[in-house]
Amino acid sequence: MSREADIASEQAYFDAAAKHRDRRRDDLRQLPSAAAHTGAAAHLRRYAETARRALGSAGEAVAFGRVDAETGETRYVGRHLIRDADGGVLVVNWHAPAAAGWFEATPDNPAGVRRKRAFTCTGNTIEDITDTIMAEIAEAVDAQLLAELTRGRTGSMRDIVATIQAAQFALIRAPRDQVLVIEGGPGTGKSAVALHRVSWLLFQHRADMAAADVLVVGPHPTFVRYIGQVLPALGDEGVELRDVGRLAPDVPRGRTERDAVARIKGAARMAGLLARALDARIGAPDPAERLLVGGRFVTLPGVEVAEALAAARAAALPYAGRRQLLRDRLAALVAARTGVDPAGADAVGNLVERLWPQQNPTGFLRDLLGSTARLRAAAADEFTSAEVAALHRRGADRLSRETWSAADLSLLDELAYLIDGPGRRYAHVVVDEAQDLSPMQLRAVARRSATGSLTVVGDLAQSTGSWARDSWDEVLAHLPTGHPARITPLRYGYRVPRQAYATAVPLLSVAAPGTAPVEVVRDGPAETGVHRVGLAELAGRAVTVAREHAEAGRFVGVVCPPRQRRPVEAALAANGMTWSSADRGELGGAVNLISPQEAKGLEFDAVVVVEPEEIVASDERGHRLLYVALTRTTGYLDIVCTGDPVPLDAPARPRPPVDDEPDAAFTRREAHRLAEHLAGQLRGAAPPAFWDDILTQVRATLRPTDPVSSGPADAVSPGQPQAAVSPGQPADD
Ligand SMILES: Nc1ncnc2c1ncn2[C@@H]1O[C@H](COP(=O)(O)OP(=O)(O)OP(=O)(O)O)[C@@H](O)[C@H]1O
Numbered sequence: 001m002s003r004e005a006d007i008a009s010e011q012a013y014f015d016a017a018a019k020h021r022d023r024r025r026d027d028l029r030q031l032p033s034a035a036a037h038t039g040a041a042a043h044l045r046r047y048a049e050t051a052r053r054a055l056g057s058a059g060e061a062v063a064f065g066r067v068d069a070e071t072g073e074t075r076y077v078g079r080h081l082i083r084d085a086d087g088g089v090l091v092v093n094w095h096a097p098a099a100a101g102w103f104e105a106t107p108d109n110p111a112g113v114r115r116k117r118a119f120t121c122t123g124n125t126i127e128d129i130t131d132t133i134m135a136e137i138a139e140a141v142d143a144q145l146l147a148e149l150t151r152g153r154t155g156s157m158r159d160i161v162a163t164i165q166a167a168q169f170a171l172i173r174a175p176r177d178q179v180l181v182i183e184g185g186p187g188t189g190k191s192a193v194a195l196h197r198v199s200w201l202l203f204q205h206r207a208d209m210a211a212a213d214v215l216v217v218g219p220h221p222t223f224v225r226y227i228g229q230v231l232p233a234l235g236d237e238g239v240e241l242r243d244v245g246r247l248a249p250d251v252p253r254g255r256t257e258r259d260a261v262a263r264i265k266g267a268a269r270m271a272g273l274l275a276r277a278l279d280a281r282i283g284a285p286d287p288a289e290r291l292l293v294g295g296r297f298v299t300l301p302g303v304e305v306a307e308a309l310a311a312a313r314a315a316a317l318p319y320a321g322r323r324q325l326l327r328d329r330l331a332a333l334v335a336a337r338t339g340v341d342p343a344g345a346d347a348v349g350n351l352v353e354r355l356w357p358q359q360n361p362t363g364f365l366r367d368l369l370g371s372t373a374r375l376r377a378a379a380a381d382e383f384t385s386a387e388v389a390a391l392h393r394r395g396a397d398r399l400s401r402e403t404w405s406a407a408d409l410s411l412l413d414e415l416a417y418l419i420d421g422p423g424r425r426y427a428h429v430v431v432d433e434a435q436d437l438s439p440m441q442l443r444a445v446a447r448r449s450a451t452g453s454l455t456v457v458g459d460l461a462q463s464t465g466s467w468a469r470d471s472w473d474e475v476l477a478h479l480p481t482g483h484p485a486r487i488t489p490l491r492y493g494y495r496v497p498r499q500a501y502a503t504a505v506p507l508l509s510v511a512a513p514g515t516a517p518v519e520v521v522r523d524g525p526a527e528t529g530v531h532r533v534g535l536a537e538l539a540g541r542a543v544t545v546a547r548e549h550a551e552a553g554r555f556v557g558v559v560c561p562p563r564q565r566r567p568v569e570a571a572l573a574a575n576g577m578t579w580s581s582a583d584r585g586e587l588g589g590a591v592n593l594i595s596p597q598e599a600k601g602l603e604f605d606a607v608v609v610v611e612p613e614e615i616v617a618s619d620e621r622g623h624r625l626l627y628v629a630l631t632r633t634t635g636y637l638d639i640v641c642t643g644d645p646v647p648l649d650a651p652a653r654p655r656p657p658v659d660d661e662p663d664a665a666f667t668r669r670e671a672h673r674l675a676e677h678l679a680g681q682l683r684g685a686a687p688p689a690f691w692d693d694i695l696t697q698v699r700a701t702l703r704p705t706d707p708v709s710s711g712p713a714d715a716v717s718p719g720q721p722q723a724a725v726s727p728g729q730p731a732d733d
Contacts, residue, residue: 017062056080061121064162068115095203103169110134179485185518186631187495199234211238215426219433248409255405265407266438277378291347318421361415410440425450435463442478452482461512497524500637504630511623529638539567549606550590557604559629561614606636622652
């Protein structure tokens, strides 16, 4: 048969299948009106709605492939199941076991498949067909895959269902009851595979798992928006997608803090500190508690109140539940003495509030972080005094004005759990870019898993930030252990073309020694462009390069370190260009401005990386961050720099030990004590007339380059102990 005849005969099949799909859609539309009463109609409407979604949209291609078995049997494979009027299957949906041959058959292992035929369509019209005869090809040259990989990108990830590769398929269909770690280099399809795995699991376990029972956690809001369309396109509406910060209560965000502090807040031992601090709010009763109930005084012996308190403390309930228990017990004690149920009596409520004050996460955390005394008491011997000092901060004057850092969010979530108990839990949880999450963030993910069934996605070579990892064990240690964990690699790089990856790959030897590079599957359209310029031209050149790509119709990402952001924005504005900014949660304009951290998980047709040396210097694992930046392209890569385009020797930012940080190591209380000690020495050693002079000289000795000031008030520099000049000032809290 000629190619044209082939296409025509396939088109006839497609048209017939589309007709049956339309007929089924019509039937479903009629269904609710066939109900005998309103309750049944509502039920039928829901059923019809779900069934209609499972048919896909009216205009889409009925199938993306056809599998011809050695036995002569033929199967069409599509996103959705299509039957004829007698119930015969015209197209199998991709999740069905009958479709497995499409994904699993490779030239090395044809698994009974003689031919795979891929359809390229516009709507339901076949434009082209590509045949792979298993016995005739020596290696996997998958034209359909290559066409798919070189298609222009937008701000939304697409589904890959038509071109899922065999190794990916094995992970998509792996059993549910495990912690499946999908690891692999940039662009190996980890995120795509994890999302298709959700669709697969929802189909296989449809009897006991609905879309709303699945949670997908991403690293930041832009990423979550980027992947948001994949599951709906596969017919799975209703899966919950959140960035890791959105696991916490909804509070004003955006507070910045030093990495060293974020690191302390992210440590698992913070959970113990919070629990102890909460426990410390529980008070002790007076020897006798006198209450006015219903116009009568009732005295409860302190011992009995203490017993009620001890019983509440011992209950296996969250803080609020145990508080209620205490309330019930105290009410029972009052009722036993008065014969009246005191439910709702203020006096009981007041006593409960004194002994077991009501708490909410934000108010509690603000008070805790604002008090060195509370922090120190709760720290036990698990935190150094320098760490306690680093945690301390002065809160906003009103709780409503408080803003919270990223690391605070997981503390708030932990507190919500300690106070009110576990919230919503899910039958399956996917966590993407998991390699960067702190133990406290991982705890927030873990407590949302009802069953211990998780898909964990990431790449250690891309792990950066306060909690950069070198081993999956460090991540798994904080995740549920009810099911076995399995680490499974993906090897082939589908996103990044050969030229761009060749630019990035030398970084691996510094960033993650021992990590195998990905095996790139295709060539790109151009060599990497390196633009070395003077500092004054840096932003302007970056914008010129970005504009050229945008004018050629490409979706462009400009990866820009923080210090270059303003100049690049100014240059974009000066060129009359509009742009989307990932830090405003936008993505999708022709030009997108992103920080190296925000670049994680994203991809563009063309990427312009600005000043790699600064990217390296901006993180303790800066070489990994640059590796991330250079591997975001599906086509073109340009580097605009004043120095080395791929600086292997440039130093990454060292992690400051907490002890070296002045405000962390040295509290105001300690400063106050030292000032008193020095003042005592001065008082004993010299007459008052010389004190100013001596203090001025002390300052000059300590900081010889400072201009020597004359007045006594200047004898203490900013940041130095103020208490030296006002010893009566109360220290700390
Ligand atoms: N089998 C496939 N068919 C078509 N496209 C694919 C396939 N596998 C991966 N891709 C494409 O490759 C790109 C990279 O995929 P994805 O973002 O899932 O990779 P990743 O491993 O999560 O990358 P990173 O580590 O950089 O976040 C996406 O555009 C995806 O659609």
